[in-house]
Amino acid sequence: MDLLSLRYFQVVARHEHISRAADELRIAQPSLSRTIARLEADLGVPLFDRQGRRIRLNRFGAAFLRRVDRALAELDDARRELTDAAGLTHGSVSLASETLLTVTEPVKSFIADHPGVAVRLFQATPEVMTKRLNEGQVDFCLASEELEGPGLVHTELVREEVLLGVPLGHRLAGREEVTMADLAGEPVVTTRPGIWQRTLAERLFAEAGLELVVACEIDEASTGIEMVSAGLGVGFGPAWYLRSPLAARTPFSAVRLAVPGAERVLRLYWREGAYVSEAARRFRDRLTAALTVA
Numbered sequence: 001m002d003l004l005s006l007r008y009f010q011v012v013a014r015h016e017h018i019s020r021a022a023d024e025l026r027i028a029q030p031s032l033s034r035t036i037a038r039l040e041a042d043l044g045v046p047l048f049d050r051q052g053r054r055i056r057l058n059r060f061g062a063a064f065l066r067r068v069d070r071a072l073a074e075l076d077d078a079r080r081e082l083t084d085a086a087g088l089t090h091g092s093v094s095l096a097s098e099t100l101l102t103v104t105e106p107v108k109s110f111i112a113d114h115p116g117v118a119v120r121l122f123q124a125t126p127e128v129m130t131k132r133l134n135e136g137q138v139d140f141c142l143a144s145e146e147l148e149g150p151g152l153v154h155t156e157l158v159r160e161e162v163l164l165g166v167p168l169g170h171r172l173a174g175r176e177e178v179t180m181a182d183l184a185g186e187p188v189v190t191t192r193p194g195i196w197q198r199t200l201a202e203r204l205f206a207e208a209g210l211e212l213v214v215a216c217e218i219d220e221a222s223t224g225i226e227m228v229s230a231g232l233g234v235g236f237g238p239a240w241y242l243r244s245p246l247a248a249r250t251p252f253s254a255v256r257l258a259v260p261g262a263e264r265v266l267r268l269y270w271r272e273g274a275y276v277s278e279a280a281r282r283f284r285d286r287l288t289a290a291l292t293v294a
Helices: 002-015 018-025 029-043 060-087 104-113 126-134 196-207 221-229 278-292
Strands: 050-051 053-059 093-098 120-121 140-143 154-164 187-191 213-216 234-238 255-256 263-269
Touching: 002 018, 002 060, 002 213, 018 029, 018 104, 053 060, 093 278, 104 120, 104 278, 126 140, 126 154, 126 263, 140 278, 154 221, 154 278, 187 196, 187 221, 196 234, 213 221, 221 234, 263 278
Parallel strands: 093 120, 093 140, 187 213, 187 234
Antiparallel strands: 050 053, 140 263, 154 234, 154 255, 154 263
């Protein structure tokens, strides 16, 4: 049993699919299968249940994965701590976020001030963010949905108003504010389930006793505004973005929502007790300063 086989097992366990794991690891599928087979032989138990070409992590695999995640996270922390001893010349920091638009400017300024630090960014759903954080794949997660899991801590960066984007010429365009009653029957451009815009829309419509009519499902805020501008429907968005120069390039009208709870809470998460390198601490400080006043 070696570290490489443990890391391979971790990726296979995450995908529960040999070929997808092999693609991520950039190795041949037969080689990965042999590595997993050797690991199971060393342990004396199967880690996966095999059903034809499909595999599923079994109870032995789940128990082993918890220990592997913990062990590899400790080793990754040790590597970061040693790298930290060399200062900011060869450091690294990684962040997963629901959208990368939010972090563009602070990341740009951080890289300019610390060119020796390798910055890695991942766009992910809340579920994937939580998994990456628990497995030690990222230092931080930036999320508007609450991330749940043992050992996760967070700081609230900003609590901001959510506005309604409507197409120009729409009956609600130009209004100072609207209520949920005004949105009865309106088609809505929103995100896939599990992302904060969709969660907010579902909650506001349910609390008002209205049906949410989804006209279009998107992943990125900028795409949503394009679809609103095209006339597919109305859409919810954070005030900072709907009033930003990025959104100003797209013709639409931003209207206030006279609705209790129409807000977004942006939080920065990390693992409690995990080693935070000097580069990561400075990156966290930069994000906190930039987004808290955004």
